Amino acid sequence: MPIVFPFDPDIARASTIPARLYHDPVYLELEMERVFAHTWQLVGRTDQVATHGQFFTADVGPNSIVVLRDGEQLRAFYNVCLHRAGPVASGCGKRNTLQCRYHGWTYALDGSLQRTPGMEGTTQFRPDEMRLVPVAVTTWGPLVFVNLDGKAPPLTEVLEDLPARVAPFHCERMQYVTTRSWEIACNWKVYVDNYLEGYHVPVVHPGLNKELDMERYRVEPHRWFSIQHAPLRPVHGGHAERRYDPAATDVPEAVYAWLFPNTMLNVYLGQMQTNVVIPLGPDRCRVVFDWYADNPPADAATDPTWVKLMAFSAEVQDEDIGICEVVQRNLRSRVYDRGRYSAEHETGVHHFHSLLHEAMT
Ligand code: FES
Ligand SMILES: [Fe+2]
Structure with a gap:
């Protein structure tokens, strides 16, 4: 499907964007990747992550994200366990560690993998080198934003x-x-x-x-x-x-x-x-x-x-x-x-x- 669509930067001459962009499922998939995965997304509030261990989850398109407070540090990760993609957090709450709801792998609040029960016989497996994939997170007043694009300009720059x-x-x-x-x-x-x-x-x-x-x-x-x-x-x-x-x-x-x-x-x-x-x-x-x-x-x-x-x-x-x-x-x-x-x-x-x-x- 062509993702190129006609657009005239001169509003006086321009026509609006094609109607199919408003109902094509393939186009939505592309938007999820090209638009939503590269922009700052408002996902929650600072009062939800005010104290150590508080967390909440949010979706950015198909990506589940967990935002948490680790001491002074606000962190965000993909809410995807490194084992077989289970969820390491659900809803919101307060925890000292994140335990996957599938087979119980446990991560510290800094994302490092701490416990992997039942993995003793697995070779060339280095849990000490494994961590949840981080996501850029920032706040503006009471608002918490994440950006899935590690190279995105900081929110302060975007907000001018x-x-x-x-x-x-x-x-x-x-x-x-x-x-x-x-x-x-x-x-x-x-x-x-x-x-x-x-x-x-x-x-x-x-x-x-x-x-x-x-x-x-x-x-x-x-x-x-x-x-x-x-x-x-x-x-x-x-x-x-x-x-x-x-x-x-x-x-x-x-x-x-x-x-x-x-x-x-x-x-x-x-x-x-x-x-x-x-x-x-x-x-x-x-x-x-x-x-x-x-x-x-x-x-x-x-x-x-x-x-x-x-x-x-x-x-x-x-x-x-x-x-x-x-x-x-x-x-x-x-x-x-x-x-x-x-x-x-x-x-x-x-x-x-x-x-x-x-x-x-
Ligand atoms: S998918 Fe997380 S422990 Fe298995
Ligand atoms: Fe209106």
Whole structure:
């Protein structure tokens, strides 16, 4: 199958990427290797690996990974036993060693192989030279990222000045509140495309559209990420009930950042939300939202402010899911292959497709 697909770096002339890239299983396999195995993936939180021995597992495409705290050191490994590929960790928890759930080989937290019961008769076997395969791991505020590509540029380089841009919000002090996830019948790129433009807001999200000043909406593409600026609408006298207070002038504008390929970071005053889009198949993905706050509620499920916040978020998310699932079906229609971009409103989508094109070809 040709992995080369046409792409024009000039958005004014460009057509969108071919429809088959959104449902071809072979293409997804290639994306797993060429995109997901070479980019920083948000896999968890620092509070899950705060003390010695704490660990959690996560998947990056077909690769199971374990992230753990070994004293001062945060480490990550492929969660694949060197014997016959059993799992050395499952879920999350706290352990002094990692014991494979298949035949019990045991690894120290630094990945070295410590015990191999029943291997006495095996020759030219050097367990003292064997260790779990390490994976690059790093943190940014409360977030833990891994990168399967040992030669990838460090996350700090990829993020450029993004940490400085969100510094006024003090994300590093925020604490985890809650998680919601949705399984969606669309290719992961359909969801990402949709996130990257505000063009659909007036039509798909009437409620959100009341809050945002879409006239002043703009996208700022960087090398590996983009930022969407969606300022709040000014208040007009006697305007209907508003969710946010745009009159509060000391409030910094919210930051909506997307990091190639599948991570979003939405930062507001006092709280932030991460969204990770996990491919489950050519026409299926899971989207995981994690919320963090300066002052986490005792229970987000009953706290009135959080109940409202989550309900509004779910309303917007349901609207997005509805349109994404229909688009996914239509991408298989025999009459559709490529469309055109709005040069004014879809620079974020075009930027994403340019990075995809670069990674895939
Ligand atoms: S596969 Fe791990 S001990 Fe056998
Ligand atoms: Fe949307």
